[in-house]
Amino acid sequence: MTIKSLFLGQDLKNPLVLSAGILGVSASTMIRAYNSGAALVTTKSISIAPRSGHNNPTVIAYEKGLMNAVGLSNPGIDVFAEEIKKTRQKNIPVILNTIGGTPKEMADVAKKGESAGVDIIELNPSCPNVEHEKPYASDPKLLGELVMAVKKQVKIPVIVKLSPNVEDIKVIAKAAEKAGADGITAINTVGPGMLIDIASRKPVLDFKTGGISGPAIRPIAVRCVYDIYESVKIPIIGVGGITCANDAIEMMMAGATLAGIGSAVYYHDIGIFRKITEDMERWMKKNSCKNASELIGAAHV
Numbered sequence: 299m300t301i302k303s304l305f306l307g308q309d310l311k312n313p314l315v316l317s318a319g320i321l322g323v324s325a326s327t328m329i330r331a332y333n334s335g336a337a338l339v340t341t342k343s344i345s346i347a348p349r350s351g352h353n354n355p356t357v358i359a360y361e362k363g364l365m366n367a368v369g370l371s372n373p374g375i376d377v378f379a380e381e382i383k384k385t386r387q388k389n390i391p392v393i394l395n396t397i398g399g400t401p402k403e404m405a406d407v408a409k410k411g412e413s414a415g416v417d418i419i420e421l422n423p424s425c426p427n428v429e430h431e432k433p434y435a436s437d438p439k440l441l442g443e444l445v446m447a448v449k450k451q452v453k454i455p456v457i458v459k460l461s462p463n464v465e466d467i468k469v470i471a472k473a474a475e476k477a478g479a480d481g482i483t484a485i486n487t488v489g490p491g492m493l494i495d496i497a498s499r500k501p502v503l504d505f506k507t508g509g510i511s512g513p514a515i516r517p518i519a520v521r522c523v524y525d526i527y528e529s530v531k532i533p534i535i536g537v538g539g540i541t542c543a544n545d546a547i548e549m550m551m552a553g554a555t556l557a558g559i560g561s562a563v564y565y566h567d568i569g570i571f572r573k574i575t576e577d578m579e580r581w582m583k584k585n586s587c588k589n590a591s592e593l594i595g596a597a598h599v
């Protein structure tokens with residue numbers, strides 16, 4: 299029985315990924331996530347120049363999830379490249395999540411990331427394209443142009459992180475595949491949402507609205523991954539609301555090759571990776587499942 303996984307040429311100790319923005323802000327946190335059981339770590343979204351985020355509070359927890367409006371704050375790729383190098387020195391597989399206002403900007407970040415040693419580029423197309431004033435994530439044509447621009451600049455695999463806040467995620471996934479994407483990550487946060495503090499009569503987040511994550515969005519994430527699996531042949535990282543081994547197995551049965559963990563690190567702690575892998579192994583033994591790959595797409599007839 300093995301929980302080892304293969305994703306775009308990477309031999310991984312298990313199918314669990316640290317999702318973007320949760321802990322991947324420095325080499326020390328990425329190394330900690332790996333040593334705590336994550337097989338692959340994703341960085342926070344990184345841009346070409348430093349970006350300051352929104353004012354606090356930027357993240358709040360409510361009964362069924364988290365809401366965040368971090369604002370994609372990051373130190374820029376030139377500074378962040380040092381953190382990537384320190385993480386790669388420990389032989390830890392790294393996915394660099396990139397943002398940019400134009401395809402060229404994202405391609406430049408990707409190229410610098412490749413030089414710093416990352417294994418995979420993950421495009422975050424949810425930020426607005428400054429030229430067209432709408433996110434690449436909701437327009438198949440713009441997304442295709444973005445993927446092609448980045449693919450031209452790097453030799454390592456390029457995957458695309460999809461937003462659930464679109465009319466038909468299958469159309470967007472197909473456009474990414476057609477443009478040459480090597481894989482898909484689904485999903486980014488749902489929303490935007492809003493919560494109001496009734497004492498102060500004001501929205502809780504300083505930015506007023508934020509993206510929703512955690513258990514509340516799990517059924518949306520599972521449906522998106524299920525639909526994407528039926529639409530494309532490239533592998534999928536399924537993320538959204540996973541907090542235990544059963545959730546990770548469910549996501550793989552929907553069609554994910556790997557399961558991403560984000561908000562659960564907030565709910566529990568970094569030990570969640572080890573707990574989920576151990577519980578998955580137990581489940582596999584009990585259910586005569588010899589290889590984690592048997593789970594991928596098992597819910598499709």
Ligand SMILES: Cc1cc2nc3c(=O)[nH]c(=O)nc-3n(C[C@H](O)[C@H](O)[C@H](O)COP(=O)(O)O)c2cc1C
Nearest residue numbers: 317318319343366422485486511512538539560561
């Ligand atoms: C505090 C916070 C920060 C995030 N930052 C990023 C980010 O920088 N880039 C990105 O692509 N996704 C970001 N995400 C989205 C997560 O990577 C993930 O797609 C989403 O939260 C759903 O997974 P979860 O329910 O396991 O958290 C962030 C999520 C949270 C909660």
